[in-house]
Amino acid sequence: MNTDNIIILNDSNFDSYVLNESSFILIDFWASWCNPCKLLSPILDDISKEFKHNLIIGKVDVEKNPNTGVKYSIQSVPTLLLLKNNKIIDKKIGMLSKYELKNFLLMYINNQSCS
Template sequence: MTTNKIIELNDSNFKKKVLEKKCLILVDFWANWCSPCKILMPILEDLSKEYINKIKIGKVDVEKNNYISKKYFIKSIPTLILFKNGIIKETKIGSISKSQLKNLFNNYI
């Protein structure tokens, strides 16, 4: 089970793993060449463990998943979108600190 790991999301599994789930899911839209995305990754990994039964974290590689990236109008990365019960609650674009993410999570838990 992937409860404490980042979920790999793509065009084909996004609906099932995000939109149809009845929980909080933070989706990170990123790319391999993006330096701020690489800086954010260990923070997301830590938070996925810290919030193990409260929130799921997934990532979408924008280079490989055109459909879902276009659907959510991803223009800059990293872009983080927080979904609750399949509905967008918040969107954050650019670098974000661990404490800012924790504050975001705590607003919805």
Template sequence: MKNLIKNVTDKSLEDYLLNCENYVLVDFWASWCSPCKALSYVLKEIVDEYDKKLDILKLDIEKNSDSALKYSIQSIPTLILFKKNKIIDKNIGSLSKEELKIFLNKYIK
């Protein structure tokens, strides 16, 4: 069974973060953002490697400005790693697959 990357809204993100036991990586993006599209492909490449340890969510900041404000998203793409509704780490800008794995492997064993 493929682990899916889920699209979330302001409301569903909040619910997800409150109820998820896994690490949660949230990709804050917008449809007009080229680096966001590149990062999307990288996320699809790693999703299965972190199956059962990490949930990946995508939040379109154009349609969900409350979350962008709440988490002080200044530029996109921004990745925020959460555990039990707490921010563990943040990365601003696009990453290669290797860079993303280094970022995640600091926390996810």
């Protein structure tokens, strides 16, 4: 399932999308009741378009997909995990501005040695 440039991930399809991917993947763990998650969503839409050649973005609703949240020890939403080659490179918890998120991503994408 793909909404524009963002993949909707769930407990069933998570591993098939994420485990064998060698590109950068930014995973947004969110919940429908979370206001910061709602504010982050349009920022992720913009980022998905700007970084479409360097980054895959996936979203996991932690209420509907509790197993994936538990697997990655998600205790707060929104939580963003940046992965490459099935390894967590970094994590951001809470709301980020578009500027902050772009700088966070560029720090890793411009330094490809984090594989």
